[in-house]
Amino acid sequence: MTLPTAILNISLFGSTSRNDDDLNSDLDVLVVVANGTGKTSPDVVVKFVQEEFGRAPSLSWYGMRKMAALFQSGDLFAWHLHLEAKTLAGTSLNALMGVPSDYTNALSDINDLRGITSRVEQSVTACGANAVFEMGILYVCARNIAMAASWRLAPRPSFGRYSPYDLPIPFPITHETYEIMLQCRMASQRGTRLPAVCAPQVLEVRRNILIWAKVVASEVAKVEATDEQIPTF
Numbered sequence: 001m002t003l004p005t006a007i008l009n010i011s012l013f014g015s016t017s018r019n020d021d022d023l024n025s026d027l028d029v030l031v032v033v034a035n036g037t038g039k040t041s042p043d044v045v046v047k048f049v050q051e052e053f054g055r056a057p058s059l060s061w062y063g064m065r066k067m068a069a070l071f072q073s074g075d076l077f078a079w080h081l082h083l084e085a086k087t088l089a090g091t092s093l094n095a096l097m098g099v100p101s102d103y104t105n106a107l108s109d110i111n112d113l114r115g116i117t118s119r120v121e122q123s124v125t126a127c128g129a130n131a132v133f134e135m136g137i138l139y140v141c142a143r144n145i146a147m148a149a150s151w152r153l154a155p156r157p158s159f160g161r162y163s164p165y166d167l168p169i170p171f172p173i174t175h176e177t178y179e180i181m182l183q184c185r186m187a188s189q190r191g192t193r194l195p196a197v198c199a200p201q202v203l204e205v206r207r208n209i210l211i212w213a214k215v216v217a218s219e220v221a222k223v224e225a226t227d228e229q230i231p232t233f
Contacts, residue, residue, distance in 0.1 A: 003044075006037035008064065009090040010045060016053075017086045020160060024186060029057040030085060032096065035065050048089065067097060074101035076109070076147060080159045107220050109148040114213045117141045120206045128199040135195075135202050136185035142173065142209050149216045152223040169216055172208040181205065 003010070014028030015021040029049055033040055042059055049057040062070075070078040078100040085093055120134045146163035150156070158166040161182065165171050173181070183195045 003090055004040060006033045006040045007045070007090060008032045008034055009093055009096055010048070010088045011081065011085040011093055012088055013081055013085040015160065017084050018160060024161075024182065026058040027053055027055055029059050029088070030081065030093075031059055031061050032067055032090075032093070033061065033063055035063050052088065064096075071097045071100045074103045074105075076103050076105075076151070076157070079103055079151075079157060083157065084159060103151050106148045106151050107217060107224060110145050110213065110217045110220060113141045113145045113148075114210065114217065117206060117209055117213065121203060124199045124202050124206075131197045131199050131202050132184045132194050133188050135181050135197050135205065136188040138202065138205050138209055139178070139181035139185045142171070142178075142181070142213075145209075145213050145216060146171075149220050152220045152227075153216075164212075167216065169212065169219060172212050173205060177205060 009030070009032040011017075011030045011032075012028070013030055015025040016027055021027075027049065029045070031040075031042075031045055040061075042061075045059060046056060067078075071082075078097075081093055082097075082100050087093060117138060120137060123130045124134050142164050143161065146165075146167055147157065147159055149167055149169075150158040150163060153167055153169070160166070162178075164173070164178070165175075171178075180195050180197060183192070184197060186192045187194050
């Protein structure tokens with residue numbers, strides 16, 4: 001494929017790059033462009049990806065400066081790209097960016113997400129109609145807490161949708177309820193059918209996630225206090 005000069009890399013990431021995609025999955029494609037090149041039309045990328053995969057992609061555009069900052073700061077997304085992205089066209093990400101710095105924000109990220117989880121109660125109590133949206137928020141919080149914690153607690157970082165089940169700490173939410181949480185997130189993002197959830201159900205899930213997340217944070221803190229080595233994956 002002949003790329004426009006502004007485009008340096010096109011990479012597949014997310015569930016399709018891991019081969020664990022399903023009907024709920026987006027076709028996540030990263031596009032890295034050179035700095036100072038202005039707006040680049042997505043048409044050539046969309047056409048290329050559609051010809052390759054038979055469906056339209058969800059494109060994430062990054063300039064080199066922004067991507068370099070993510071790799072230099074050890075952002076978890078940079079590690080996701082480094083470990084799982086597959087180059088479709090252009091120079092590979094590894095050649096462009098090298099290896100990300102150590103991810104050092106696991107505990108602070110987990111605690112930030114615990115705060116968001118805690119605030120769900122206020123929103124649901126104020127208006128029961130918020131139940132679907134807030135259940136979707138709980139899905140995101142649980143998934144991202146586990147992603148961050150997996151850096152320290154799992155043999156390999158887990159970036160998938162079911163990351164809470166990949167930790168050595170049991171996740172107190174049944175798979176059936178977790179699927180409802182996922183469908184709530186899909187409904188909020190994509191306008192799909194609204195799942196039948198009520199405020200008490202959301203509050204019960206919130207309570208269980210907070211109990212679990214407290215244990216997760218404690219275990220991550222223990223590891224970080226005793227292990228200063230950069231994980232090798």
